[in-house]
Amino acid sequence: xxxxxxxxxxxxxxxxILFLISSGLTLIFSVAGxxxxxxxxxxxxxxxxxxxxxxxxxxxxxxILAFPLAAFIIGLVGIAIERGFIKWIYEREFVYQLLLTxxxxxxLSDVTRIVFGTEPIYVTKLYIYxxxxxxxxxxxxxxxxxxxxxxxxxxxLMWFVMFKTRAGRVIRACALDREMSEAIGINTSKVxxxxxxxxxxxxxxxxxxxxxxxxxxxxxxxxxxxESFIVIVIGGVGSIKGxxxxxxxxxxxxxxxIALFPEIELAIVYLVMATVLLIRPRGxxxxxxxxx
Amino acid sequence: MREVLVTKGLTKFFExxxxxxxxxxxxYEGTITSLVGPNGAGKTTxxxxxxxxxxxxxxxxxxxxxxxxxxPPYKIVKMGIARxxxxxxxxNYLTTLDNVRIAILSHMGKVRNLFSPVDKDEEAYNxxxxxxxxxxxxxxxxLLAQDLSHGDRKLLDVAMAFALEPKLILLxxxxxxxxTSEKGKxxxxxxxxxxxxxxxxxxxxxxxxxxxxxxxxIVVMHEGKIIADGKPSEIKSDKRVESVLLGVG
Amino acid sequence: xxxxxNLVSYKMLLIVGLIILLAIPLLGSTYIDxxxxxxxxxxxxxxxxxxxxxxxxxxxxGHGAYFGLGAYTVAMLVTKYSFRPFLPVLxxxxxxxxxxxxxIGYLCARHVAKYFALLTLAFSQLFxxxxxxxxxWTGGSDGIGVKPPDLFGIKFSAIxxxxxxxxxxxxxxxxxxxxxxxxVNSPFGKALxxxxxxxxxxxxxxxxxxxxxxxxxxxxxxxxxxxxxxxxPLFGHVVPDLFHFSFSGEVLFATLLGGHxxxxxxxxxxxxxxxxxxxxxxxxxxxxxVLGSLLVVTALFFPHGIIGTIYVMLRxxxxxx
Numbered sequence: 104x105x106x107x108x109x110x111x112x113x114x115x116x117x118x119x120i121l122f123l124i125s126s127g128l129t130l131i132f133s134v135a136g137x138x139x140x141x142x143x144x145x146x147x148x149x150x151x152x153x154x155x156x157x158x159x160x161x162x163x164x165x166x167i168l169a170f171p172l173a174a175f176i177i178g179l180v181g182i183a184i185e186r187g188f189i190k191w192i193y194e195r196e197f198v199y200q201l202l203l204t205x206x207x208x209x210x211l212s213d214v215t216r217i218v219f220g221t222e223p224i225y226v227t228k229l230y231i232y233x234x235x236x237x238x239x240x241x242x243x244x245x246x247x248x249x250x251x252x253x254x255x256x257x258x259x260l261m262w263f264v265m266f267k268t269r270a271g272r273v274i275r276a277c278a279l280d281r282e283m284s285e286a287i288g289i290n291t292s293k294v295x296x297x298x299x300x301x302x303x304x305x306x307x308x309x310x311x312x313x314x315x316x317x318x319x320x321x322x323x324x325x326x327x328x329x330e331s332f333i334v335i336v337i338g339g340v341g342s343i344k345g346x347x348x349x350x351x352x353x354x355x356x357x358x359x360x361i362a363l364f365p366e367i368e369l370a371i372v373y374l375v376m377a378t379v380l381l382i383r384p385r386g387x388x389x390x391x392x393x394x395x
Numbered sequence: 396m397r398e399v400l401v402t403k404g405l406t407k408f409f410e411x412x413x414x415x416x417x418x419x420x421x422x423y424e425g426t427i428t429s430l431v432g433p434n435g436a437g438k439t440t441x442x443x444x445x446x447x448x449x450x451x452x453x454x455x456x457x458x459x460x461x462x463x464x465x466x467p468p469y470k471i472v473k474m475g476i477a478r479x480x481x482x483x484x485x486x487n488y489l490t491t492l493d494n495v496r497i498a499i500l501s502h503m504g505k506v507r508n509l510f511s512p513v514d515k516d517e518e519a520y521n522x523x524x525x526x527x528x529x530x531x532x533x534x535x536x537x538l539l540a541q542d543l544s545h546g547d548r549k550l551l552d553v554a555m556a557f558a559l560e561p562k563l564i565l566l567x568x569x570x571x572x573x574x575t576s577e578k579g580k581x582x583x584x585x586x587x588x589x590x591x592x593x594x595x596x597x598x599x600x601x602x603x604x605x606x607x608x609x610x611x612x613i614v615v616m617h618e619g620k621i622i623a624d625g626k627p628s629e630i631k632s633d634k635r636v637e638s639v640l641l642g643v644g
Numbered sequence: 645x646x647x648x649x650n651l652v653s654y655k656m657l658l659i660v661g662l663i664i665l666l667a668i669p670l671l672g673s674t675y676i677d678x679x680x681x682x683x684x685x686x687x688x689x690x691x692x693x694x695x696x697x698x699x700x701x702x703x704x705x706g707h708g709a710y711f712g713l714g715a716y717t718v719a720m721l722v723t724k725y726s727f728r729p730f731l732p733v734l735x736x737x738x739x740x741x742x743x744x745x746x747x748i749g750y751l752c753a754r755h756v757a758k759y760f761a762l763l764t765l766a767f768s769q770l771f772x773x774x775x776x777x778x779x780x781w782t783g784g785s786d787g788i789g790v791k792p793p794d795l796f797g798i799k800f801s802a803i804x805x806x807x808x809x810x811x812x813x814x815x816x817x818x819x820x821x822x823x824x825x826x827x828v829n830s831p832f833g834k835a836l837x838x839x840x841x842x843x844x845x846x847x848x849x850x851x852x853x854x855x856x857x858x859x860x861x862x863x864x865x866x867x868x869x870x871x872x873x874x875x876x877p878l879f880g881h882v883v884p885d886l887f888h889f890s891f892s893g894e895v896l897f898a899t900l901l902g903g904h905x906x907x908x909x910x911x912x913x914x915x916x917x918x919x920x921x922x923x924x925x926x927x928x929x930x931x932x933x934v935l936g937s938l939l940v941v942t943a944l945f946f947p948h949g950i951i952g953t954i955y956v957m958l959r960x961x962x963x964x965x
Binding site: 195197199203205207208212216326333336340370376 | 770930932
Binding site: 468470484505506555 | 832845
């Protein structure tokens, strides 16, 4: 029973991280129509930037700022990528869009390696500092709860921005119909840049939040990209609700999988994805799309 | 007369929007039926359902007595229904000749063939040339489809549909985008081919002069429903139709 | 017409190319034999890859998987199970990669392009993960050293017999090109191109689009498996990185470098890529950075690739006469 609770809580933790990354990915896709393959690399970069910042500020109360700062920086990187490269290929065949973001992902990933080195960076001090709390008689890291709460807050913030502010309405309009939005005078160019900022910042903060619990290291870009993509495929592209459900599913599967079947944990995730796709090609909450 | 196509209670919802509302339509063999109505009346959606591109929300479609509701498009094509699209739908990086030829090869059941060169198939080549000549595309046969003018791409789209030797052909505004002087010529070519081969046709058209010149029957749609269905003379004198079509063609 | 003249010189180029390929070992450099063998292997891979990209219009990010499966099958059979007859081993390797290609292709090909690309990536990463997890069997991150197979009973080592191995690879290369050419010019090949240009219209003329995408995927996996299988004894070692998406990026780039819209594009691209890469990796440790940058530049400025751009220019001139 204690074990179960642990697994479930771990699942929620993973789900939180996944939800942040996936919403960023799906946001960019809904609005700009681009599947941003650099998303994983941005996540990784966010982890490294946060790790370095935390290490610098660890003995001060400002260490907390590392997280929003990392998110902000990654958001800026996202805008730079969009303005510098992606904006040129919006109208092109999507083969080139994927190729471009793929190349950018490779570059970003290698640059991260060059700048930060090949050794992982740990900041477990912060993790331990948060302490543990007694759950059913057994200690559970408070940090994990903090992440869940933060995710919840960010989710709430996103909802607020998207549905209660003018900027949000403009973004949603662009997502629905870019041409119409332009026709009524919306500067879609700015909207896209803003969207990339938000989406990238989400990737950045999720990378940052993961660091105290594990580490900033190479290779997490591919995993993050794949998993967030699986979440979106399962949940349905363009749906935040789908990202939420999908993250929950994958998070819980991961938690139980790692604990119970460590050898094939990742395989279970892929199996679930394959099953969902076989039964329902557009995901659980995706929009209907036409033949071919 | 033989019923080639029958739809019963055909309805399509896009989320809350009722695009097609309880359409009951019968197409008789060898007849040309025009489908008219203002934009947004549901004409293209109806064609999409008959050709299998979209699944109906409710209702059934019968072709030559067989239920084809919800079948994938390629199966419906194999049964004998062909279609032309509103925005010319052709294969840009294939030549005009190849566009028609691939339709013919598909119809002849030869597309599974992995090894014999397309160029050596005389039968397919001759049939393709014949069709190209009928539609006035012979001179442009070696051009890539993307290099054709809009009107020619429209013709190619239609030619490919005819290349399938269909029993029923669905055409969506076959003369749109074509210059007025050419419209008559193209429509009379299409009509001639249809009559010669005894094809049954359902043609969406906005130009009422053209519609009245060749139709055996006219079906009028408005807001997803059929509001009139009869001979041209009947439709001409129908007051409801007049008000709906005002401003069209 | 200008185009016909180009056709004649096209054939001449092919003959010259063939003569050059046949004469390579005469240069007497083992390194060059090795390099060109690798180039031909990549060419086979790119050719198969382009069935999917250039002819069916499907972008796969996970084709390293079928290459890797072919390579690992050879490694396992020859090293772990001491089963050495090369031709049966090759056949088995191709079968294995084709088998998985069929399964994964079936799952992926039903989807619209955007999903397809990432699904192929996901499956490739799955193999990557499995290769690590099942390390008792696959050697994990160390991979498997590939012992030399036997050809007709005699030991056939790429290291001891580079010229022999080169000609062996060349034979399969020519076979691949020949069958590839046949397929591409067949009704099936034209149907794939129709699907590439306009899946809606292709379906509307009676082509079962999803099924044909699947077939294209299977053929493509077959070629990739063959390439991987020839690669294993040549490189002498197989590692999980073959399944990583960055490796898949190499065949994508090689294909686009040459030009994905014409038949010989990927072949030329692969050869240039292999040669260029051997020099670049010797000069710098930043290969992913370089590769990534090259992909970016290609995406932005050279969508037709090298050969493709030349071809487009020639075609335009041919039209203007």
